[in-house]
Amino acid sequence: MLSQLRRIVQDVAQEPVLNKALAGLVSNVKRALNTECCSVYLADYQQHFTLMATDGLNPEAVGSISIGFSEGLIGWVGQREEPINLAQAHLHPRFKVTPEVSEEKFSAFLGCPIIHHRKVLGVLTIQQGENRVFSEDEESFLVTLGVQLASVLVNAEMRQSVSQSSTQQKVTGQLQGLPGAPGIAIGEGYVMEPSSDFDDISLRKTDDPEKELSRFYKAVKITKAEFNRLAERMSAHLPADALAIFDVYHQLLEAASLGDEIEAQIHDGWCAKSALKRVVEKFARQFDDMDDPYLRERGTDIRDLGQRVLNHLLDTEQRHHKLPEKVVLVAENVTATMLAEIPRHQLVAIVSLKGSVNSHAAIMARALGIPAVMGLDELPLFHWQEQLLIVDGYRGQILMAPADAILAEYQTLISEDAQLSAQYLSEIHLPAQSACGGRFSLMVNAGLAIDLETSHPSHTDGIGLYRTEYPFIVRTRFPTEAEQVELYKTVLATQPGKGVVMRTLDVGGDKPLPYFPISEENPFLGWRGIRMTLDHPEIFLVQIRAMLRANIGHGNLHILLPMISDLSEVDEALRLIKQASFEVADELEGSEIQLPKAKVGVMVEVPSIMYQLPELARKVDFCSVGTNDLTQYLLAVDRNNPRVASLYDAMHPAVLRALHQLCLQSQALQFPVSICGELAGEPAGVLILAAMGYDKFSMNNSNLAKIKWLLRRVHLSELQLLLPEILACQSPKQVRQHVQRFLDQKHLLNQLRA
Numbered sequence: 230m231l232s233q234l235r236r237i238v239q240d241v242a243q244e245p246v247l248n249k250a251l252a253g254l255v256s257n258v259k260r261a262l263n264t265e266c267c268s269v270y271l272a273d274y275q276q277h278f279t280l281m282a283t284d285g286l287n288p289e290a291v292g293s294i295s296i297g298f299s300e301g302l303i304g305w306v307g308q309r310e311e312p313i314n315l316a317q318a319h320l321h322p323r324f325k326v327t328p329e330v331s332e333e334k335f336s337a338f339l340g341c342p343i344i345h346h347r348k349v350l351g352v353l354t355i356q357q358g359e360n361r362v363f364s365e366d367e368e369s370f371l372v373t374l375g376v377q378l379a380s381v382l383v384n385a386e387m388r389q390s391v392s393q394s395s396t397q398q399k400v401t402g403q404l405q406g407l408p409g410a411p412g413i414a415i416g417e418g419y420v421m422e423p424s425s426d427f428d429d430i431s432l433r434k435t436d437d438p439e440k441e442l443s444r445f446y447k448a449v450k451i452t453k454a455e456f457n458r459l460a461e462r463m464s465a466h467l468p469a470d471a472l473a474i475f476d477v478y479h480q481l482l483e484a485a486s487l488g489d490e491i492e493a494q495i496h497d498g499w500c501a502k503s504a505l506k507r508v509v510e511k512f513a514r515q516f517d518d519m520d521d522p523y524l525r526e527r528g529t530d531i532r533d534l535g536q537r538v539l540n541h542l543l544d545t546e547q548r549h550h551k552l553p554e555k556v557v558l559v560a561e562n563v564t565a566t567m568l569a570e571i572p573r574h575q576l577v578a579i580v581s582l583k584g585s586v587n588s589h590a591a592i593m594a595r596a597l598g599i600p601a602v603m604g605l606d607e608l609p610l611f612h613w614q615e616q617l618l619i620v621d622g623y624r625g626q627i628l629m630a631p632a633d634a635i636l637a638e639y640q641t642l643i644s645e646d647a648q649l650s651a652q653y654l655s656e657i658h659l660p661a662q663s664a665c666g667g668r669f670s671l672m673v674n675a676g677l678a679i680d681l682e683t684s685h686p687s688h689t690d691g692i693g694l695y696r697t698e699y700p701f702i703v704r705t706r707f708p709t710e711a712e713q714v715e716l717y718k719t720v721l722a723t724q725p726g727k728g729v730v731m732r733t734l735d736v737g738g739d740k741p742l743p744y745f746p747i748s749e750e751n752p753f754l755g756w757r758g759i760r761m762t763l764d765h766p767e768i769f770l771v772q773i774r775a776m777l778r779a780n781i782g783h784g785n786l787h788i789l790l791p792m793i794s795d796l797s798e799v800d801e802a803l804r805l806i807k808q809a810s811f812e813v814a815d816e817l818e819g820s821e822i823q824l825p826k827a828k829v830g831v832m833v834e835v836p837s838i839m840y841q842l843p844e845l846a847r848k849v850d851f852c853s854v855g856t857n858d859l860t861q862y863l864l865a866v867d868r869n870n871p872r873v874a875s876l877y878d879a880m881h882p883a884v885l886r887a888l889h890q891l892c893l894q895s896q897a898l899q900f901p902v903s904i905c906g907e908l909a910g911e912p913a914g915v916l917i918l919a920a921m922g923y924d925k926f927s928m929n930n931s932n933l934a935k936i937k938w939l940l941r942r943v944h945l946s947e948l949q950l951l952l953p954e955i956l957a958c959q960s961p962k963q964v965r966q967h968v969q970r971f972l973d974q975k976h977l978l979n980q981l982r983a
């Protein structure tokens with residue numbers, strides 16, 4: 230049952246043309262359940278369900294029968310949002326006669342809704358002539374299928390429209406994702422695929438088989454050369470019978486074997502990657518099903534071989550696509566490495582198919598000041614290549630190949646945004662203070678090389694968070710101590726006389742190191758940040774030594790420890806910092822040079838540590854609140870998971886109350902505190918934080934001018950009046966409404982597009 234279900238869903242997912250996918254679906258379900266009719270209806274924007282495919286009803290009705298959301302049994306299933314199982318459908322009061330579908334011969338009816346994120350996408354039905362209620366097994370099969378199909382069918386219209394674009398015709402459409410970074414940009418989709426797993430390849434047709442064939446031959450040639458090299462290198466270490474595997478691989482690639490099949494598939498219209506996937510999976514599955522353990526193993530060989538050819542195919546494909554003038558980078562997960570590969574002046578926006586509002590890809594986009602849309606993984610990657618795109622980072626929307634009138638409208642919005650930015654920037658040199666003279670420290674969050682290039686050191690109060698993991702991520706191995714010293718020196722030198730808060734390596738979660746993969750069920754609750762580095766003192770000590778050595782001659786280093794959840798971690802980190810200080814001081818002995826003392830602080834981002842603030846204040850010099858993680862851990866919502874994105878909100882009253890208490894407590898303890906999470910860079914966020922009493926904020930460079938401009942227009946007394954209202958709110962929505970009303974009263978709302 231399970232494998233039948235999986236196959237049915239896979240077939241739908243892999244067929245690029247929606248109508249064909251649904252036609253295949255209904256026939257497969259009909260066969261699997263041994264019933265007489267299966268149909269599928271999908272919802273449209275006009276509150277109708279349209280019959281999209283049927284095996285059993287009048288095929289001519291497909292595409293032309295529309296049933297209102299409140300009409301007939303189909304509408305009833307949609308309204309009730311649960312299966313309806315009837316022995317005599319025509320006797321049900323909601324039954325509506327639809328002569329065009331010719332269903333008089335059927336009596337039994339089982340309809341099941343297809344629901345994605347609380348939205349009914351469609352209805353799946355089975356029908357039979359016999360007067361009987363469908364069994365519980367049949368019902369649960371259809372329910373399970375509906376659940377699995379939902380994520381495949383969401384954005385189905387879009388899939389439908391873009392699937393016709395395999396011939397690169399112009400198509401239009403709108404996709405809804407999550408707003409990752411504000412702003413609007415127009416550019417061309419440029420896909421980057423780091424992974425080359427067959428599971429990630431979606432099947433696609435081509436209109437140029439000759440070109441695909443030549444790409445395939447080229448990949449085979451490179452793979453064969455690779456085998457020759459491998460065989461030669463291994464010949465000294467492996468016995469002759471083991472080396473024979475390379476001959477087998479060579480033979481498999483020959484035309485008479487797999488090669489032949491793949492060529493035939495390409496002639497059939499499949500692109501090279503798809504043809505390879507289809508053939509490799511077919512043969513591998515055949516071997517997997519064999520009883521003989523030796524032959525079963527050959528399935529693995531076929532996959533390995535296919536994987537190598539695929540890698541070379543992807544390599545040539547990547548080179549084949551020219552970098553457009555205005556790049557909208559599209560990837561499953563946008564990484565710092567990908568960003569580093571695209572010249573900054575060409576990169577206009579980011580689309581990350583995975584991830585959510587405060588994923589690090591979104592934070593990087595905000596740091597670069599470019600819009601980002603997240604969490605659009607229903608549309609396979611290949612659809613994005615070379616597409617003209619409008620990326621609306623305010624609303625989390627993408628418009629594909631928009632009409633000229635729409636393009637013109639968005640161009641206007643882009644120039645309005647540019648005017649607003651210029652307005653904010655015109656005050657960047659002025660003091661960061663409220664209209665009544667209350668002073669703030671505004672610092673920048675940095676880590677990407679570009680942050681240092683674009684920041685305005687003379688107009689800010691230092692670097693409030695330097696994420697050291699980014700320079701680690703863009704390398705292919707751990708940077709040496711000397712490399713780190715050089716890097717940190719450059720960073721410290723940009724801020725003479727001002728503090729630079731360098732955070733020790735915070736990898737894990739959604740920031741994996743390519744050369745140190747960590748595979749965990751719950752990465753955000755796992756081996757992340759200080760937990761990993763304390764387990765690897767050799768990494769931690771090298772980094773601390775490098776920071777301390779870089780600080781010689783600058784004296785502005787502050788060390789920040791991420792992901793502290795327990796005081797013992799602070800003790801252990803302090804012990805290692807002391808050890809590293811002794812080591813560096815030892816090296817300096819006999820010279821005139823003094824080792825400056827670095828302040829040490831802790832990120833408050835795991836809720837537990839908020840309840841140990843007095844102890845913490847006795848151990849370290851300062852703390853910095855990471856609202857991104859604090860929100861995720863207080864609300865138990867993965868910041869990287871688009872499914873729960875609507876629950877992830879730093880404006881949640883519980884988060885705000887926690888932040889308020891933290892502020893009061895740190896004031897009572899005279900424990901310096903700053904905010905370095907994304908909330909500080911949001912207009913509404915910074916106003917609420919200032920109302921609570923926070924006055925040190927670190928944020929993305931691109932937000933700084935706007936935040937300074939805003940703070941300069943408010944009086945602290947007005948904010949203090951706003952605070953009780955905010956703290957009494959019951960939902961993030963209410964909080965936002967209060968702040969918006971406040972901004973509106975002050976005539977600031979229109980000048981802060983949000």
Ligand code: PEP
Pocket residue numbers: 592694696735834854855856857858859905906907
């Ligand atoms: C935070 O968690 O708020 C933070 C600033 O750290 P990061 O976003 O890098 O996890």
Ligand code: MG
Pocket residue numbers: 791834855857858
């Ligand atoms: Mg964090």
